[in-house]
Amino acid sequence: MAQKGEGLKRSISLWGLSANIINTVIGAGIFALPAIVAEGLGSGSIFAYLFCGALVILVMLCFAEVGSKISHPGGIYAYIEQTFGKYAGFLAAILFLIASVSSDAAVANALADIISTFWPFFQETWIKTLFFMLLFSGLAVINVKGTKEGVRFVMLITFMKIIPLLAIVLIGFKDIDITNLYWKTVPSIKDLGEMSLILFFAFQGAESGLSINGEVKNPQKTIPKAIFISVAVILILYILIQTVAQGVLGNTLISFQENPLGELANQIFGPIGLTLITIGAGVSIFGTLSSEIFGIPRVIFSAAKDEVIPIKILTSVHKKYITPHIAIIVYATLGFLFATFGGFKQLAILSSAALLIIYLGVALAVIKLRINEKKEDKSKTFRIPGGYIVPILSALIILYFLSNLTKNEMITTAIFIGIISIIYLGILKFKKKDD
DSSP states (O other): OOOOOTTTOOBOHHHHHHHHHHHSSSSSSSTTHHHHHHHGGGGGHHEEEEEHHHHHHHHHHHHHHHHHOOOTTTTTTHHHHHHHHHHHHHHHHHHHHHEEEEEEEEHHHHHHHHHHHOGGGGGHHHHHHHHHHHHHHHHHHHHOHHHHHHHHHHHHHHHHHHHHHHHHHHHGGGGGGGGGGSSOOOOOOOHHHHHHHHHHHHHTTHHHHGEEEEEGGHHHHHHHHHHHHHHHHHHHHHHHHHHHHHHHHHGGGGOOOSSSHHHHHHHHHHHHHHHHHHHHHHHHHHHHHHHHHHHHHHHHHHHHHSSSOOOGGGOOOOOOOOOOOHHHHHHHHHHHHHHHHHHHHHHHHHHEEEEEEEHHHHHHHHHHHHHHGGGGGGTTOOOOSSSSSSHHHHHHHHHHHHHHHOOOHHHHHHHOOOOHHHHHHHHHHHHHOOO
């Protein structure tokens, strides 16, 4: 089932892939999460992290098994397309692209808002537009110039975003009041489920980080290891940050909804702490954006290579840098346009549902690939212990999350899938006439 990344160079190591996943997942969310979770669960918030962490590990185990069997470029899109065929691949590619572009546009606007706290003139429309142009074009140039350059940049940004968070954790432990961490009550299943749903979205991003799988060295071993390393780092860091925030700020934590870590840093380091963590938030958001522009164009490239997206120019590989330069430029341009004109607002409803549907596809892919697996292939790839328990549990959990969507969100998602299905049928008809 594994295939070579046609035209692309396998130059990404275990640490490069791990850094890309960590960088993509740890974005703006962690800077608001502690107050949100504390409001719902109080000092028992640690339960939500452990519960949600267990759910995320189940889903990521599915990614690890499928990723070790399918090394075709495109990450999550390739897993579904190679398992279920071109129609499923088309749906996955379009849903993933829309979710990613709308998310990146929102992230770019959040970054501009943070910068405007230091320089208010960033609120001016023309300044914002110029900033978005420089931001997306700059990241495009870095990634067009080479995979190694892109990975090095991602690793640098990952290091820069983790350092201030670790500083808060390590130095903040001395200021913890242990009484703030006492569990007064055990959270109910309903409250735990609601908070875990919020946290689940904070763990999203690994699927984007895996989009560079077609350029990973020894993918059968590297992909599962990178997933385990990155999820472990993210989960431990999230739990430690929540513990310090709850332990230092106590019941007042819920009062700082917009910037809880800023207030925490203010308590630990003084006024300079607020400035440093705000800069850290900007770096973190920028880092997430850099990983997205590094990874998502590989999905576009792969979908075009498989003729699922019938635009041949998107399959172009730069002669000198050996990167999918047209796909990178196209994606960066879309990000710029959505960020500038705010079109992502209309797509925001689809974003969450789209990713959950794709996650469901990966869980089901584990089951289908196992059914079709040959005996001689079983020892060559990573295999989740426990038979079909993990993929079935993952599928049920994802369906539970989807059931929490509002009626309007479900209807909107169903209509959108119907529209892109009609577009796919139109493409098939056009190709048959062309043949």
